[in-house]
C-alpha cells in the first residue's frame with residue numbers, strides 16, 4: 001500500500017502534516033470533515049483532498065471522524081496516517097488505529113524514513129531522553145504541533161465523498177468560547193515562575209507586581225494551573241506546557257522535577273528560590289536563594 005493520509009481539523013496543523021507526509025511519500029491525500037475552507041486550503045497546498053459533508057459528523061465526536069477517515073483509507077488503499085497530536089487528535093489517533101487495526105504513536109516530535117521504517121522521535125522518561133520508535137504494518141502517527149513548517153502553495157484537487165456515518169446520538173447544545181489568556185510566555189525575555197511553594201492565590205498579585213517591575217511575564221509549574229487553577233494553562237512551563245528560552249527565569253517555590261525543567265533548561269540565567277537546600281532545581285540553577293519565597297518577593301518589590 002502506498003500513500004499517506006493526513007487529517008487535522010486545525011488548518012495550520014493540517015498544513016504542517018502535509019510537509020511531514022511528503023518526507024514519507026510523494027502521494028499524499030487529505031481529508032476535510034464538514035469544513036469547506038479547510039478543504040480549499042488543503043487543495044491549495046497541492047494535495048488531493050476528500051471533502052466529506054455529513055450531519056452525523058458532530059464536532060468532538062472522534063468516533064464519527066474515525067469512521068469517515070477509514071472510508072477514505074479503504075477507498076484509496078492507504079494504511080499510513082498522520083494526525084495532529086493536539087487533545088482531539090490524540091483521541092482520534094487511538095480510535096482510528098483501533099478501527100483499522102493499526103499501531104499508534106502519539107506526541108511524535110519528528111519522523112525519519114529509514115528504508116521501509118518510519119522512525120518516530122518521542123520524548124521519553126518524562127522528557128529526560130528521546131526514544132526512536134517505529135510501527136510495523138498499518139500505522140497511525142500523531143505529530144506534536146509546530147514540529148514541521150506548514151506546506152507552501154501547490155496544485156491540489158477536491159473530491160466530494162459521500163461517507164456513511166452512523167448517528168451516534170451526540171447532540172451539540174451550545175458553543176462557548178474558552179476564557180482567553182493571551183500571554184505568550186515562550187516569547188518573554190524574563191519569566192517569574194511560581195510553583196506549589198506559593199502559599200495562596202492572593203499572593204499572585206505580588207508575583208505579578210514583581211514580574212511587571214522586571215518587565216517580564218508570570219509563568220508557573222503545572223499543578224499551579226491544573227490542580228490549583230490559580231493561573232491559566234497558557235502559563236505552564238514544561239513537558240506538557242511551553243518550552244521557554246528567556247534571558248532570566250526567576251523560579252519561586254518550584255522543586256525542579258524533570259517534567260518542569262525540560263521547559264526551562266535553555267534559559268540563559270536561572271535563579272531559584274526554595275526553602276529546601278536539596279531541591280532538584282538547585283542542581284541546574286545559576287543562582288540559588290535558600291529562603292522563603294514570600295520574603296524574597298516582598299523585598300524585591302520594595303527595592304525595585
Ligand SMILES: Cc1cc2nc3c(=O)[nH]c(=O)nc-3n(C[C@H](O)[C@H](O)[C@H](O)COP(=O)(O)OP(=O)(O)OC[C@H]3O[C@@H](n4cnc5c(N)ncnc54)[C@H](O)[C@@H]3O)c2cc1C
Nearest residue numbers: 195196197221222238239240241253254255259274275293
Ligand atoms: C506526564 C507528566 C507531565 C508533566 N508535565 C509537567 C509540566 O509540563 N510542567 C510542570 O511543571 N510539571 C509537570 N508535571 C508535574 C511534575 O512532575 C511535578 O509534579 C511538578 O512540576 C511539581 O510542581 P512544583 O515544583 O510547583 O511543586 P512541588 O514539587 O510540590 O514543589 C514545591 C517546592 O516549593 C518549595 N517550597 C515550599 N514552600 C516554600 C516557600 N515558602 N518558599 C520557597 N520554597 C518553598 C518546596 O521545597 C518544593 O521544592 C508532569 C507530570 C507528569 C507525570
